[in-house]
Amino acid sequence: MKRMILAAAVLCALPMMAMADDDEAAEGAEMGLAGLLSATNRAELPPLTLSAGQPIAAAPLKLKSGTYYTLEIEADGSQELALEGSGFFRAIWVNEVVIEGIEVRPLGIDSIEFDEAGSAEMSFIAIKPGSYFLKVPGSTGDSQQVEIVIE
Template sequence: MNRLTAFALTAALTAGPAFADSDAGFGLAGILSASNKEDLPPITLSAGMPLSDAPLSLKSGTYYEIEIEADGSQELALVGAEFFRAIWIDEIVIEGLEIRPLGLDSVEFDEAGVMEIGFLAIKPGRYTLRVPGSTGETQRLEITIE
C-alpha cells in the first residue's frame, strides 16, 4: 500500500468518532438521524374540504415526514413546484413501495389512498401547495421554511 493510500485510510478511520462527538448533536447518521426527524400533520384531499387545519412552519435542516390522504371523492392533485424545489425528497412511500425521485412538481390521486413523503427542508422562504384550478383559501396550504 502506498503512503498516500495509507494516510487516507487512517484519516477516514479516525474521523468517524470525532464526528459523532461533534457539537451538532446528531448521531452517525447526521441530519438523517432519528433525533432530527419530525412528523407533520397529514394533508387531506377531499372534495370541498380544507387541505389542512393550519399553515406549516418548518425549520431548514430538519427531516420531516408527511402523509397525504385522499378519500377518493374526486380526482385531486397538489401542485407546488417551488416548494418541492426548496426541499430534498428522501423518499415517497405508496402502499409499501418506496420511490426515491430526483425531483417533483406535483402529485395526483385518481382514487382513495395514502402517500407518505419523507424530506429535508432546505431553502428558507414562503411556499404554497394547492389544488390546481381552485381559488378557495381552504384549497391551499401555506408553508414557511425558516
C-alpha cells in the same frame, strides 16, 4: 534537518488536532452519525387531506431548514385531486415517496395526484428558507391550499 522534520510533523498534526475539536463539538449537537438523516433530527407533520370541498390543512405548516420531515397525504376518493407546488418541491430534498408500500426515490417532484382513495407518505429535508404553497391545481379558495414556511 531534524528540526525541519520535526516542524513538518507538527504542521501535519495541527489539522488532526482541529478535527478532534470538531468531533467534540459535534457530540454536543446531539446529531447521530447519519447527520441530517439521524433519528434525533426527525419530525412528523400533521397529515394533509384531499377531499372535495374540504380544507387541505387546519393551519399553515412551519418547518425548520435542515430538519428531516415525514408528511402523510390522504385522499378520500370523493374526487380526482392533486397537490402541486413546484416552488416547495424545489426548496426541499425528497428522500422518498411511499405509495402502498412501494418506495420511490425521485430526483424531483412537481405534483402528486390521487385518482382514487389512498395515501402517500413523503419524507424530505427542508432546505431553502421561504414561504411556499401546496395547492389543488386550478383552485382559487384559500382552503384548497396550505402555506408552508421554511425558517
